[in-house]
Amino acid sequence: MNRKDLLGIEDLSKEEIEEILKVAKSMEEILERPIKIAPTLRGITVANLFFEPSTRTLNSFTLAEKRLSADSINLVSSSSSVLKGETLLDTAKNIQAMEVDIIVIRHSIPGAPHFLAERLDASVINAGDGAHEHPTQALSDLMTIRKKFSKIKDLKVAIVGDIEHSRVARSLIIGLNKMGAKVFVCGPPTLIPKWMDIFDVTIKYNLEEILPDKDILYILRVQKERQEESLLPSMREYIKYYSLTYERLRKFASSKVIIMHPGPINRGIEIESRVADSEYSLILDQVISGVAVRMSILYLLSRKKIDENSN
Amino acid sequence: MKIAIKGAHLLDPKNNVDEIGNIYIENGIVIGKSSRKTQDVKIDASGLYLIPGLVDIHSHFREPGKEDAETIESGSRAALKGGYTTVCVMPNTEPPIDNEGVARFIKEKAIENKKCRIFPVGTITKGREGRELSEMGHLYEAGCVAFSDDGNCVMNPAVLRRALEYSLFLEVPIIEHPEDMLLSKNGQINEGIISTKLGLKGIPDISEASIVARDILLSKFTEGRLHLAHISSEESVSIIKYGKSKSIRVTAEVTPHHLLLTEEEVLSFDTNKKMKPPLRTKSDRDALQKALKEGIIDSVATDHAPHPDYEKELEYSLAPFGVIGLETAFSALYTKLILPGTLSFKQLILCMTDKPAQILALPVGEIKKGGTADFTLLDLGSEWEVDPDNFESKSKNSPFIGWKLKGVIKATIVNGFLPYREGEFLREEK
Numbered sequence: 153m154n155r156k157d158l159l160g161i162e163d164l165s166k167e168e169i170e171e172i173l174k175v176a177k178s179m180e181e182i183l184e185r186p187i188k189i190a191p192t193l194r195g196i197t198v199a200n201l202f203f204e205p206s207t208r209t210l211n212s213f214t215l216a217e218k219r220l221s222a223d224s225i226n227l228v229s230s231s232s233s234v235l236k237g238e239t240l241l242d243t244a245k246n247i248q249a250m251e252v253d254i255i256v257i258r259h260s261i262p263g264a265p266h267f268l269a270e271r272l273d274a275s276v277i278n279a280g281d282g283a284h285e286h287p288t289q290a291l292s293d294l295m296t297i298r299k300k301f302s303k304i305k306d307l308k309v310a311i312v313g314d315i316e317h318s319r320v321a322r323s324l325i326i327g328l329n330k331m332g333a334k335v336f337v338c339g340p341p342t343l344i345p346k347w348m349d350i351f352d353v354t355i356k357y358n359l360e361e362i363l364p365d366k367d368i369l370y371i372l373r374v375q376k377e378r379q380e381e382s383l384l385p386s387m388r389e390y391i392k393y394y395s396l397t398y399e400r401l402r403k404f405a406s407s408k409v410i411i412m413h414p415g416p417i418n419r420g421i422e423i424e425s426r427v428a429d430s431e432y433s434l435i436l437d438q439v440i441s442g443v444a445v446r447m448s449i450l451y452l453l454s455r456k457k458i459d460e461n462s463n
Numbered sequence: 464m465k466i467a468i469k470g471a472h473l474l475d476p477k478n479n480v481d482e483i484g485n486i487y488i489e490n491g492i493v494i495g496k497s498s499r500k501t502q503d504v505k506i507d508a509s510g511l512y513l514i515p516g517l518v519d520i521h522s523h524f525r526e527p528g529k530e531d532a533e534t535i536e537s538g539s540r541a542a543l544k545g546g547y548t549t550v551c552v553m554p555n556t557e558p559p560i561d562n563e564g565v566a567r568f569i570k571e572k573a574i575e576n577k578k579c580r581i582f583p584v585g586t587i588t589k590g591r592e593g594r595e596l597s598e599m600g601h602l603y604e605a606g607c608v609a610f611s612d613d614g615n616c617v618m619n620p621a622v623l624r625r626a627l628e629y630s631l632f633l634e635v636p637i638i639e640h641p642e643d644m645l646l647s648k649n650g651q652i653n654e655g656i657i658s659t660k661l662g663l664k665g666i667p668d669i670s671e672a673s674i675v676a677r678d679i680l681l682s683k684f685t686e687g688r689l690h691l692a693h694i695s696s697e698e699s700v701s702i703i704k705y706g707k708s709k710s711i712r713v714t715a716e717v718t719p720h721h722l723l724l725t726e727e728e729v730l731s732f733d734t735n736k737k738m739k740p741p742l743r744t745k746s747d748r749d750a751l752q753k754a755l756k757e758g759i760i761d762s763v764a765t766d767h768a769p770h771p772d773y774e775k776e777l778e779y780s781l782a783p784f785g786v787i788g789l790e791t792a793f794s795a796l797y798t799k800l801i802l803p804g805t806l807s808f809k810q811l812i813l814c815m816t817d818k819p820a821q822i823l824a825l826p827v828g829e830i831k832k833g834g835t836a837d838f839t840l841l842d843l844g845s846e847w848e849v850d851p852d853n854f855e856s857k858s859k860n861s862p863f864i865g866w867k868l869k870g871v872i873k874a875t876i877v878n879g880f881l882p883y884r885e886g887e888f889l890r891e892e893k
Contacts, residue, residue, distance in 0.1 A: 162660075239773070239776070239777060240777065240778055241776060241777075259778065261778040261779055261780045261781065262661050262662045262663050262732070262779060262780075263661065263663075263732030263778065263779045264778045264779075266731075266732050267732060267778060267779075281662075282662050282663070282780075283662030283663075284661055284662035284663075285662070319662060322660075322662060345659045346654070346659075347654075347655055347656050347658075347659040348659065350656050350659055350660065
């Protein structure tokens, strides 16, 4: 991989995805050692700019940075910096003036990472931009899937829930399409974009119709705000039609099906506790892959600099 | 001031003028052959076209209130450089043009500047809030040539009904900004393929078309004069076509950016491609070109909307809507619609001069003896590149930056004066 930034799965070729997953595998070996640290990124400085509440993605990046001996600083703010009187660009320029090599950014507005990438010399990693992309999540999910099935091609994956507002869904669908999996989406019509057919997916509105013969059920979080935006009549009704209950799972899905969820899960809403905690669930495996994939990306984006330094 | 322009190709499709000839101007009026040989200015215009001065019925000059984005002075310079001799400025200033004081302030500033003609548009409702009608009579007497809450749609149909009725006694049109603001709420770009890809909230075309339909029915019912601003979608075109077929008193305008660009432009998250209504699909763009050609859409208007770079250089959803257009409108349309043969040159001139002038009953937009001496001199052979550093506008938010365009404005003549010639702005001496 020879690129300055990692902004979306959309921009990655299949070969680049393969490379990230391959390096992630060797990173995972570091994570399995008794002393979990490598000197790979010694002298590399990473700034984590999180303009939206996030614990797991921020922790995952921070851990990945520490495991590879990078120096990191965090700037965490619940909203865009412009509301505090400084523009995003000024904030980022200040950070870059500190000779930061990599900026990891989480932002509620699509394109914020692209905006920085275009204007800064530092590498930019998109840690989630609005409802646009969340490439590191999708890559770690691809890693989890490959570990479980030893392949991605031809797997049947159903993504269930709020597709419209999900950056995870967008990135994952594109990634799965690129790797040759068959993708299905399911949810209430108000939460599936009217132009969904730009992706290579099969759309179903009925959960019980989509459950049979899938290899993976990927359940998305549903936000309570959707009710106020008149996208859902009530959570009660959402649960009635779209919650993945143990009963539904056993009745309609394959007995070898795997359940995934990007977290954090709303127990009892999109997924029943018993399902989340069942032997079908890979939800915690996703977390470990997350750290390995982020280590891989941090390494691949700074490889050139590291090589130059050692020559 | 006496001006003689010699050897220009005079072109005014309205009056069937299409010939090489001379124009003599005295005291702001076109006269026949000059009686004396003592002109103040003689222009050898051989190889150039002389057309009626361009008329823009939809611009934002931001004064009073946002003078760092544009002023009447800087906006007028941009207009002259783009070949415009008449500009109607929208009332969404701070404070808005909802009282005679602000209208008179703008008129006075324009007179003081001695650049292009400026006509204020007054608000439809007080404070542009969509509730109570503005004092339309007073605004009219203070120089307003139309009424609009532009930037906001008059969402309450009962209020728009009364505005269309009340304005009948002034015979001045109501300019609607057609956007159902509930359907477009929080929207950033056209709702469609690109918004789905980028995860940006969409503005569906029906947010425009549904108001176009509502307003045309209100116009039919009240017999009020309705002008629809910045039409962007194929759906709207088909409804306007219906309205015209029923002889409803509706006119419409389209901007150069909606005629030339599509939503694909937004893929790079360039906020200079962010405006309302948003750029739509190729099919919409083609329908707009066809509608202009067929006369369903009457005129071109720039919707010149300056914003300073520190406001535009933000995350996509935080940047304001709007792009500038006065300095690029003619050349962009000439290069991209006329040269490829999509529209005839005469049609374009009509859509940028006589037709907009007629919509607002302005006494400009033609070449005739005894008529107003507002002209634009064009060098159609020369090419230029759109460079933000060369804009006269205080703001640089153009969607055409980097484009190579044919057609250079050599001079702009307003009321018999020569405020712009070959890149220089001139003060009138006599």
